[in-house]
Amino acid sequence: MFGALPQFRTASFVPAVDDEVSLEVRADLAERLGQLIGTRPPVATDQLATLVRSTFAPDMQIASRVSAGIRGLGLKVPEPVTRASQVLERFDDASDPEVVTTTAQSWVDLTAGREALVALDTVVQQDLETLRSAQSAASAGDEGLAADVVTERLELVDLLAAEELPANIAWIRAITERLVAARLSAIESANAELKEKVGEKTRQIRVQYADVNERRPGRSVEAARRPGASHHRGLGARAASPRSWTYRSPSQVVSQPRPRGHPPTSAG
Numbered sequence: 001m002f003g004a005l006p007q008f009r010t011a012s013f014v015p016a017v018d019d020e021v022s023l024e025v026r027a028d029l030a031e032r033l034g035q036l037i038g039t040r041p042p043v044a045t046d047q048l049a050t051l052v053r054s055t056f057a058p059d060m061q062i063a064s065r066v067s068a069g070i071r072g073l074g075l076k077v078p079e080p081v082t083r084a085s086q087v088l089e090r091f092d093d094a095s096d097p098e099v100v101t102t103t104a105q106s107w108v109d110l111t112a113g114r115e116a117l118v119a120l121d122t123v124v125q126q127d128l129e130t131l132r133s134a135q136s137a138a139s140a141g142d143e144g145l146a147a148d149v150v151t152e153r154l155e156l157v158d159l160l161a162a163e164e165l166p167a168n169i170a171w172i173r174a175i176t177e178r179l180v181a182a183r184l185s186a187i188e189s190a191n192a193e194l195k196e197k198v199g200e201k202t203r204q205i206r207v208q209y210a211d212v213n214e215r216r217p218g219r220s221v222e223a224a225r226r227p228g229a230s231h232h233r234g235l236g237a238r239a240a241s242p243r244s245w246t247y248r249s250p251s252q253v254v255s256q257p258r259p260r261g262h263p264p265t266s267a268g
Contacts, residue, residue: 020045020097021045021097021100021101023043025100025101025104026043026044026045026048026100027043028104029048029052029100029103029104029107030042030043030048032107033048033051033052033055036055036111037055045096045097045100046096048096048100049096049097049099049100050096052091052099052100052103053091053099056088056091056103056110056114059084059088059113059114059117060085060088060089060091062117062118062121063081063084063085063088063113063117064085065121065124066081066117066120066121066124067081067085069124069128070120070124070165073128073131073132073135074135075131075135075160075161075165076161076163078116078120078163078165079163080109080112080113080115080116080163081113081116081117081120082113083106083109083112083113084109084110084112084113084114084116084117085113087102087103087106087109087110087113088110090102116166119166120165120166122166123165123166123169127169127173130169130172130173130176131160131165131172133176133180134156134159134160134172134173134175134176135160137153137156137175137176137179137180137183138153138156138157138160138179140179140183143186144182144183144186144187144189144190145179145182145183145186146182149178149179149182152175152178152179153175153179155175156172156175156176156179159171159172159175160172
């Protein structure tokens, strides 16, 4: 009757899954999760873990999209998003008790990161081009900008480095537009100033070469401004004339055009 007793004593028992997580922890998590999604979740560990995974699964996709967009702009991912992402990444390979325990311990980080993710996802989808323009405007330097605009550029640098991008996006957009307009105005002013200098230099040249125009009416000021223009033009005219010097060969005589009516000269 008692022959199997030693084997019974040496047997090992695997505790029930619910015993791995205290009822107090499960009940507290179920209550918080219920307030978040508007239901009354079960307190069983496996059912609670399944509900946690399904509730936060969309956040994992959003976290990946937001992090890629923010890093692609060269900006820092906000700390709440980083912490929430680290917690969410554990759910893939974690057991049910681990999911329940981790969620209970990291509830504040998860919920704070969830709110930040939703707000940042809206910015990434709607204002990504604004952030690109802001990055370009902030890094372009201060050349040609007034002092008050320089101050705004420095403020824009701080806004882009802060973690409150969703709250500051309207101000970021406004400063960026003013910086772009100020730089465009500075470029136009520089072009106008350069044009005026070129015009003044042209007037000075016209005055300097006024006597050239008086002596040679057919010659323009622009031609006078080109060094050696008349010399090259004269060479071109002689080269085009049929009555020019010709070179036959080293053994031949170089001939020069003669006036009409003169007899040829004897070679001997």
